[in-house]
Amino acid sequence: MLHVLAAIHLTPGSRDAFVAEFNRLRPLVLAEEGCIEYVGAMDVPTGIAVQAPVRDDVLMVIEKWESEAALAAHGASAHMAEHRERSRGLTSGTVIHVLETV
Numbered sequence: 001m002l003h004v005l006a007a008i009h010l011t012p013g014s015r016d017a018f019v020a021e022f023n024r025l026r027p028l029v030l031a032e033e034g035c036i037e038y039v040g041a042m043d044v045p046t047g048i049a050v051q052a053p054v055r056d057d058v059l060m061v062i063e064k065w066e067s068e069a070a071l072a073a074h075g076a077s078a079h080m081a082e083h084r085e086r087s088r089g090l091t092s093g094t095v096i097h098v099l100e101t102v
Contacts, residue, residue: 001036002071003099006045011057014090018059021086029077034070038063071098 010018022040029038043054053073055066074080 001101002013002065002068003101004061004065004071005097005099005100006063007095008059008061008091009057009093009095010059011090011092015057015059018087021083021090022059022061025079027076028077032070032074032077034049034066035074036064049057 008018016065019040025041026038029035041060041062043052043056043058045054063071065074
């Protein structure tokens with residue numbers, strides 16, 4: 001199983017629009033073969049001293065995939081291509097980490 005952490009950096013003022021687009025996309029991704037989990041999350045302020053500074057402009061996508069092939073198919077899917085087009089101008093960059101359980 002692969003774990004993916006994707007930090008999507010949002011352009012100023014685009015948070016609500018991007019979250020709506022992500023929520024449109026999510027059921028399509030969850031229906032993909034090999035998708036175990038696909039959820040968006042954003043920083044929340046807490047009183048925990050070791051917490052990193054809150055980032056209001058970053059949406060984290062937390063994913064689990066059965067295999068590298070399933071993850072590759074996800075990236076090449078028509079709905080992801082459409083999502084990238086619909087998100088144009090809402091994001092300023094993405095950093096993706098692909099991990100495996102140790």
